[in-house]
Amino acid sequence: MQVYQHKNARCAPCVAGIFVCFGFFSEQPAKMQPKNLISTVEIIYEDDDIAVVNKPAQLLSIPDRYNAQIPNLYAFLCNRLGKVYIVHRLDRDTSGIICFAKTEQAHRHLSLQFGQHKVRKIYHAIVEGILPEPVAEIDLPIAEIPSKRGVMQVHYQNGKPSVTKYRIIEQFKNFAYVEVLPLTGRTHQIRVHFQAIGHPLAVDPLYGNASGFFLSSIKKHYHLKKFEEERPMTDRLTLHAFSLEFVHPGNEKTVQYTAPLPKDMSAMLKQLRNYNRF
Numbered sequence: 001m002q003v004y005q006h007k008n009a010r011c012a013p014c015v016a017g018i019f020v021c022f023g024f025f026s027e028q029p030a031k032m033q034p035k036n037l038i039s040t041v042e043i044i045y046e047d048d049d050i051a052v053v054n055k056p057a058q059l060l061s062i063p064d065r066y067n068a069q070i071p072n073l074y075a076f077l078c079n080r081l082g083k084v085y086i087v088h089r090l091d092r093d094t095s096g097i098i099c100f101a102k103t104e105q106a107h108r109h110l111s112l113q114f115g116q117h118k119v120r121k122i123y124h125a126i127v128e129g130i131l132p133e134p135v136a137e138i139d140l141p142i143a144e145i146p147s148k149r150g151v152m153q154v155h156y157q158n159g160k161p162s163v164t165k166y167r168i169i170e171q172f173k174n175f176a177y178v179e180v181l182p183l184t185g186r187t188h189q190i191r192v193h194f195q196a197i198g199h200p201l202a203v204d205p206l207y208g209n210a211s212g213f214f215l216s217s218i219k220k221h222y223h224l225k226k227f228e229e230e231r232p233m234t235d236r237l238t239l240h241a242f243s244l245e246f247v248h249p250g251n252e253k254t255v256q257y258t259a260p261l262p263k264d265m266s267a268m269l270k271q272l273r274n275y276n277r278f
Helices: 034-038 073-081 104-115 189-196 263-275
Strands: 002-005 042-046 050-055 095-101 120-128 135-139 142-144 152-154 163-171 175-182 239-247 254-258
Touching (some): 050 073, 095 254, 104 239, 142 189, 163 189, 163 263
Parallel strands (some): 095 239
Antiparallel strands (some): 135 163, 239 254
16 A cells, blocks of 8 residues: 655655645635525434534535624524534535534534544545555645645644545546545645645645636537537535544444535546546
8 A cells, every 4th residue: 555654854844846835825716605505405314412414515514704694504504403513514615424413412422533533534536647556545744834824735844643545436547536534634634635645636726726627628529619618517626525434422333424426526427437538
């Protein structure tokens, strides 16, 4: 198994030549109104202790720090289920499984599991390029860029230990569909780690090269009608929180919940199978 790991932390303040940002970048603005996204929220499981939800991409997990009036999943659940407690979060443009606690006791129980890295989180992602190994581990420390709040980088001296495992599900000519297991929970960890090894998410305007995936990029002789403009198949992060496994705070049994791949990523994979196979 390939292991991407720093070897000379004292001599290297950062990964040579791969600061994740040069200049000022911003996340891709949401194309769908947040109020409309609320209607697509799916509660996968609920009992007296927890609520497990399939979050759509482009919807905030928790209230915005500057404007709490922006629609978000936490506010929606509080309105629908009563008081809920935040245990973890997903990036706005990441879809998939997320868990909330419904009691203070359940919140403490789950927060402890997350804090001790006992929760097994599996993501599915589409990344750029041909990965060198079918199974690998990325062990590179991550820190925030001081001058860019909320933007992360691999940094040997100031970074916190960060480990991500992955395996290839499908390899295409120019992209790879991978299962990802983050062993730590740093901000933007998966995005930063894959950028650091030269294989950023297929769509990631902050850490990658593309703000959208276009069929014309893989389909030969792709033509548009006159005055027609090509629209991206997806313009959000090609990252999906596929499953969560943890000890249920009520009965102490190990449980696992999954969220199927969303339509946009499924459609992207279909086109990759049609036009980007070896």
